[in-house]
Amino acid sequence: MGSQTIYFQKKPKIVAVSTVAGQKECAGIIGRYVENALSDDMFGESTYEKAECKMLSYVIDGAISNAKLKREQIDMLVSGDLLNQIISASFAARDFSIPFLGVYGACSTMAESIAIASALVDGGYCKRVVAATGSHFASAERQYRYPLELGCTRPPQSQWTVTGAGACLIAKEGDGIEVPCATFGKVVDFGISDVNNMGAAMAPAAADTILAHFRATGENASDYDLIVTGDLGALGSRILKDLTWEKGLDISSNHVDCGEIIYKVIEDEFQGGSGAGCSAVVLNSYLHAKMMTGGLRKILFVATGALLSTVSAGQGESIPCIAHAVVLKRG
Amino acid sequence: MGSQTIYFQKKPKIVAVSTVAGQKECAGIIGRYVENALSDDMFGESTYEKAECKMLSYVIDGAISNAKLKREQIDMLVSGDLLNQIISASFAARDFSIPFLGVYGACSTMAESIAIASALVDGGYCKRVVAATGSHFASAERQYRYPLELGCTRPPQSQWTVTGAGACLIAKEGDGIEVPCATFGKVVDFGISDVNNMGAAMAPAAADTILAHFRATGENASDYDLIVTGDLGALGSRILKDLTWEKGLDISSNHVDCGEIIYKVIEDEFQGGSGAGCSAVVLNSYLHAKMMTGGLRKILFVATGALLSTVSAGQGESIPCIAHAVVLKRG
Numbered sequence: 001m002g003s004q005t006i007y008f009q010k011k012p013k014i015v016a017v018s019t020v021a022g023q024k025e026c027a028g029i030i031g032r033y034v035e036n037a038l039s040d041d042m043f044g045e046s047t048y049e050k051a052e053c054k055m056l057s058y059v060i061d062g063a064i065s066n067a068k069l070k071r072e073q074i075d076m077l078v079s080g081d082l083l084n085q086i087i088s089a090s091f092a093a094r095d096f097s098i099p100f101l102g103v104y105g106a107c108s109t110m111a112e113s114i115a116i117a118s119a120l121v122d123g124g125y126c127k128r129v130v131a132a133t134g135s136h137f138a139s140a141e142r143q144y145r146y147p148l149e150l151g152c153t154r155p156p157q158s159q160w161t162v163t164g165a166g167a168c169l170i171a172k173e174g175d176g177i178e179v180p181c182a183t184f185g186k187v188v189d190f191g192i193s194d195v196n197n198m199g200a201a202m203a204p205a206a207a208d209t210i211l212a213h214f215r216a217t218g219e220n221a222s223d224y225d226l227i228v229t230g231d232l233g234a235l236g237s238r239i240l241k242d243l244t245w246e247k248g249l250d251i252s253s254n255h256v257d258c259g260e261i262i263y264k265v266i267e268d269e270f271q272g273g274s275g276a277g278c279s280a281v282v283l284n285s286y287l288h289a290k291m292m293t294g295g296l297r298k299i300l301f302v303a304t305g306a307l308l309s310t311v312s313a314g315q316g317e318s319i320p321c322i323a324h325a326v327v328l329k330r331g
Numbered sequence: 332m333g334s335q336t337i338y339f340q341k342k343p344k345i346v347a348v349s350t351v352a353g354q355k356e357c358a359g360i361i362g363r364y365v366e367n368a369l370s371d372d373m374f375g376e377s378t379y380e381k382a383e384c385k386m387l388s389y390v391i392d393g394a395i396s397n398a399k400l401k402r403e404q405i406d407m408l409v410s411g412d413l414l415n416q417i418i419s420a421s422f423a424a425r426d427f428s429i430p431f432l433g434v435y436g437a438c439s440t441m442a443e444s445i446a447i448a449s450a451l452v453d454g455g456y457c458k459r460v461v462a463a464t465g466s467h468f469a470s471a472e473r474q475y476r477y478p479l480e481l482g483c484t485r486p487p488q489s490q491w492t493v494t495g496a497g498a499c500l501i502a503k504e505g506d507g508i509e510v511p512c513a514t515f516g517k518v519v520d521f522g523i524s525d526v527n528n529m530g531a532a533m534a535p536a537a538a539d540t541i542l543a544h545f546r547a548t549g550e551n552a553s554d555y556d557l558i559v560t561g562d563l564g565a566l567g568s569r570i571l572k573d574l575t576w577e578k579g580l581d582i583s584s585n586h587v588d589c590g591e592i593i594y595k596v597i598e599d600e601f602q603g604g605s606g607a608g609c610s611a612v613v614l615n616s617y618l619h620a621k622m623m624t625g626g627l628r629k630i631l632f633v634a635t636g637a638l639l640s641t642v643s644a645g646q647g648e649s650i651p652c653i654a655h656a657v658v659l660k661r662g
């Protein structure tokens with residue numbers, strides 16, 4: 001079969017980024033790198049869903065204006081989110097007169113949308129594409145779990161959905177972070193059906209994609225300054241390190257997970273952050289800054305998604321997961 | 332701004348198709364063209380959702396075997412559906428060891444996935460990509476409207492979600508239907524909030540994309556044997572013809588809508604068929620056959636999607652819509 005890895009010969013670049021995140025998210029180490037810190041998780045809106053949509057619109061506009069461009073100069077918006085029928089992305093796209101490709105990869109959306117955007121730019125189909133995603137703790141809780149008002153106890157294997165959004169503008173021309181290749185994931189299901197244990201469910205998918213990436217490229221873990229996963233959390237990260245080590249790949253010294261580093265360990269988020277916004281915020285704030293200022297030269301960004309729904313879980317299905325990877329390199 | 336239309340210089344081709352549809356769908360004119368007619372809408376499964384997923388798996392496998400290929404020879408699966416978190420596509424992808432790109436475009440998914448698949452093949456990233464989608468009347472009714480058991484009365488402006496799925500295999504090499512270009516849609520919202528009147532909501536999006544396509548290509552309606560929309564239904568089609576005519580484009584003599592033609596007018600589907608499976612089934616059975624045997628040489632396939640959710644509707648939002656178009660031409 002063909003390789004899961006595709007190469008972008010013309011090296012499309014991330015020329016601008018933008019992020020917005022909630023108070024809890026900005027209390028940790030990534031806080032100082034986030035472009036717009038919210039003082040109010042409702043973002044002045046009447047519902048959580050509208051707040052999530054507004055965050056997404058905000059970062060799409062932010063990435064465009066940070067690149068000193070106008071909306072009319074953008075050829076495509078690639079976006080998705082966790083809500084049913086990706087309403088945050090669809091309603092955000094309504095505000096922009098830009099062609100829209102809706103994607104669904106759950107929390108893998110940031111990597112999926114960067115990969116599609118890069119292919120569209122590299123293939124010569126578009127000059128400038130915005131890739132964006134986000135999530136909101138409260139809208140995710142009530143859709144996937146329980147209404148917050150119930151005050152349910154959270155089990156220790158659970159993670160906390162990030163309130164935040166991130167966008168990057170991928171262009172043919174300009175300075176920035178190169179995207180030399182991407183590895184698309186397969187759906188992997190290890191039979192885990194505990195909807196509070198996403199990290200364990202997603203780790204095998206992350207391992208599968210990372211192993212496929214190194215098989216295809218012939219590189220080693222040491223060729224990367226960092227191998228970054230999206231939202232495996234603390235437990236999921238441990239499982240990933242173990243699964244890859246068993247297959248002869250040692251990533252233990254240069255692996256970090258966005259979910260593990262986004263929060264100060266002070267509250268009941270237990271294993272760390274999750275949600276499409278988790279990797280979107282960390283990539284487009286903290287990691288982007290470290291890459292631009294020289295701390296990091298080349299990273300493998302692997303966003304992971306759990307492709308369940310409340311209906312599939314209710315019908316006794318286990319959790320199929322996916323991970324997509326993109327290589328990011330300082331030009 | 333850049334054009335919404337992108338061109339595939341290397342002319343990727345649809346080299347094989349496959350379809351499955353329910354009894355009601357197969358009772359009309361498209362029935363004799365459908366590859367697999369179901370005698371049981373449950374397809375031997377215990378839930379509607381599992382039946383929908385099985386239909387999708389079935390046509391993905393069908394397109395691969397109709398092309399005399401094996402699963403290992405497929406580089407990518409691009410798919411999505413109407414269910415929350417696109418579980419039909421995600422769970423179908425679980426059965427295949429093929430990299431998976433999940434997309435969400437509601438009923439525009441068939442055109443969106445063909446366009447992405449064609450870009451991946453034309454750009455040289457993949458050799459063979461399967462694009463697939465489907466829907467099920469019963470799973471859509473209970474997710475978007477009411478449980479069937481309630482026996483709610485359907486208003487006369489409503490449409491009937493198609494039970495069926497369609498897939499096509501797009502490849503660099505082989506004989507088949509060429510995909511020379513695609514026009515990506517913008518999200519268009521005319522303020523319609525009646526969730527039973529999708530045709531009226533989607534018609535402005537279809538008009539917007541069709542007009543953009545003709546502006547970009549410099550073609551006329553008469554350059555096409557057929558301009559096919561996905562699931563506007565009877566009323567939506569009338570609105571589309573009027574909206575395009577107002578802008579100086581007369582498509583009245585060569586426009587048909589998949590939703591308008593899929594059913595025999597015998598029951599309470601009123602305006603016709605809808606759902607992601609509607610255009611997927613009609614394109615990959617009836618239209619494909621007419622193109623292969625010579626009745627049709629060149630068509631513009633415009634699948635239309637309504638990007639609402641029950642939450643957005645419940646929060647008083649109107650219905651944002653989108654339409655993506657692909658040109659299909661006998662090689």
